[in-house]
Amino acid sequence: MSLTKHLLSLAASGLLAFGLTAAAAAQTDPLPSWNEGAAKTAILDFVARTTTAGDPDFVPEEERIAAFDQDGTLWVEQPQYSQIQFVLDTLADAVKANPALVKNPVVAAALAKRALTEPELIELAMIVQSGMTIGAFDQQVRDWLKTARHPRWNRPLIDMTYLPMQEVLKLLRANGYRTFIATGGSKGFVSPYSQEFYGIPPEQIAGTAQQLEFQIIDGRPELIRTPHVATNNVGAGKIENFVMIYGRTPRAQFGNSSADDQQALQYVKNSPGLRLSVAILHDDAKREYAYGPAQGLPDSPIGTFSQEMYDLGKKEGWVIVSMKNGWNRIFSFEK
Numbered sequence: 001m002s003l004t005k006h007l008l009s010l011a012a013s014g015l016l017a018f019g020l021t022a023a024a025a026a027q028t029d030p031l032p033s034w035n036e037g038a039a040k041t042a043i044l045d046f047v048a049r050t051t052t053a054g055d056p057d058f059v060p061e062e063e064r065i066a067a068f069d070q071d072g073t074l075w076v077e078q079p080q081y082s083q084i085q086f087v088l089d090t091l092a093d094a095v096k097a098n099p100a101l102v103k104n105p106v107v108a109a110a111l112a113k114r115a116l117t118e119p120e121l122i123e124l125a126m127i128v129q130s131g132m133t134i135g136a137f138d139q140q141v142r143d144w145l146k147t148a149r150h151p152r153w154n155r156p157l158i159d160m161t162y163l164p165m166q167e168v169l170k171l172l173r174a175n176g177y178r179t180f181i182a183t184g185g186s187k188g189f190v191s192p193y194s195q196e197f198y199g200i201p202p203e204q205i206a207g208t209a210q211q212l213e214f215q216i217i218d219g220r221p222e223l224i225r226t227p228h229v230a231t232n233n234v235g236a237g238k239i240e241n242f243v244m245i246y247g248r249t250p251r252a253q254f255g256n257s258s259a260d261d262q263q264a265l266q267y268v269k270n271s272p273g274l275r276l277s278v279a280i281l282h283d284d285a286k287r288e289y290a291y292g293p294a295q296g297l298p299d300s301p302i303g304t305f306s307q308e309m310y311d312l313g314k315k316e317g318w319v320i321v322s323m324k325n326g327w328n329r330i331f332s333f334e335k
Helices: 003-012 022-027 038-051 082-097 099-103 105-111 118-128 134-147 163-174 194-198 237-246 262-269 307-316
Strands: 065-068 178-186 205-217 220-231 252-255 276-281 319-322
Touching (some): 038 276, 038 319, 082 099, 082 105, 099 105, 105 118, 134 220, 163 252, 178 194, 178 237, 205 237, 237 262, 262 276, 276 307, 307 319
Parallel strands (some): 065 178, 178 205, 252 276, 276 319
Antiparallel strands (some): 205 220
């Protein structure tokens, strides 16, 4: 039973408080940016079944956890990850603060604007994001976001979050779910804006994390970011770290990448009880981007959605969301 049908049933039986009528219930759509179809129905049914007392699939509130990948799932990840743009934009400041960095071959290559491999980009990020207090880094991220713009739309990055996914976040929280971000990116990069952008507090961010080091600086105890990985949240590490840190398996998992989300989607869907795994397929070049290579879409090294993951998802009963067909609006600024 969909959530709307469930409301109608309650209204008809007189069980809805405050005199909510069946007509009013019919007009209540928590996911207005989603087209009617299998994906929307599956999400609404999952929420209704896991939060309705007496339903065989009812889930106690303390177990209601939903985890979301960020890049390509909650906001745009093309033409490159926002965190990489942040690293490149702040590289000059890092070199100014520590001129010896130019001796590093990766830093020199980036300054020369040479294309970097993924391992080199990771190394560069570790360098740029190190050597400062956690408070100073938080402020640096916030300051960057004040001026950063997406190159295609020339809009601030908060505008590049997906409206349909914002609606899912709100729907889940309204029904007792705690929402988490589980990203392959840096926990330190996401935490400063997660509350403002998504309504998700920093303590509910699981991501790749750099080690912190306790130091006394100018007589004050500080925690300094170091160029060493504490947790690697890519691939299977995404679900491994989540369960290790939070002690629970999400009831719902949302992602889009075969490289970083496949294992988490697979593990959650095959865990005991009613579970929801949702994979976002970018197939709308006009309103956003189109890439796969699943279903014959262009290949992309960023957010790759392989045909193998698509077939696995279909076999296991994941909800695979076509942006083109599933969403009537992608961004809040769309008319």
